[in-house]
Amino acid sequence: MKPLVRNAALNSYIELSQSLGIDPRTLMKRVGLDPVGLAVQDRWISGVAVTELLELSAVAARREEFGLLLAERRRFSNLGPISLVLREEPDVRSVIRLLVRHERMYNEMLRSRLTETNGLATVKVSLELGEVRQARQAVELAVGAFHGFLRVFLGARWRPVSVCFTHGAPHDIAAHRRHFGPVVEFDREFNGLVFYATDLDTPNSMSDPLLRGYARQYFDSIAVASETTELDRVRELIEVLLPTGRCSMEQVAGSLGVDRRTVHRHLAASGETFSSLVNAMRTRLAEQMVANPRRSLTEISGLLGFSAPSAFSRWFRDQFGISAREWRTRRAATGPVPK
Incomplete structure (x- = not known):
């Protein structure tokens, strides 16, 4: 079956669209999505429809960086219940591993992987839509969101070694440089982030060891309950x-x-x-x-x-x-x- 994503994947979509002068309701109905339904963040919707919506929105707004603009509005809490557990993980390595291991809890089309080699850590991100479809905006949203989540734990001044995209560069890369810094690269062999492996050892300043056990117990209970038929x-x-x-x-x-x-x-x-x-x-x-x-x-x-x-x-x-x-x-x- 085709993958589903949580409504939270479109968090702030309506506000962003209106700020760019396009009608979100018309575009959402065109792909079979209900604007009213976005109020329920944990409801699941078609990942293909979301991907198509982002592409249509980029064209309507004449903004090649639409997905990235949406990523800039992403909040850590948009991950849903798993965010409560991530806050209590001891370090960044544990945070990423948990996020990767349970990605289907918040996005069934997302595939991410963490590797470490020669002092560098790489998070590769891909989308499995079940069909061939243009997904530039969804990819940039996913990579941009991952970058934002890492900055929650590594600080607002943190910069990766490089940010890679398989697609070509937009006509204007100002938004990408503002979001990622001068390290963004296009026409690469994968989508994702490269950073120093030592960043993975950074302690999570939000973590409370006394709460970690409770958070894990809660997560284990909802992870089982989240299986849908x-x-x-x-x-x-x-x-x-x-x-x-x-x-x-x-x-x-x-x-x-x-x-x-x-x-x-x-x-x-x-x-x-x-x-x-x-x-x-x-x-x-x-x-x-x-x-x-x-x-x-x-x-x-x-x-x-x-x-x-x-x-x-x-x-x-x-x-x-x-x-x-x-x-x-x-x-x-x-x-x-x-x-």
């Missing part, structure tokens, strides 16, 4: 695709990198169908949205993927036994309404 992935994609009006078996199968028969087989093995999952997701979301008086029923109809408000009204009455308007009134007056 095909059924979980389909549910997540349905929730993401419903507001776009493109929630279909074909669209979900395409996002997962398989054909619809494969999706059908996985669902059947769990005693589910695509229709049953869509209906269950709509029911759960409808209860949340209709209870919110600030959302119009017409807006909710669109967010749940209905072609017209009348279709939503019929579905809601069939599902809950009363109209959405009446359900909202009773909910406001008496609390939860029984189905």
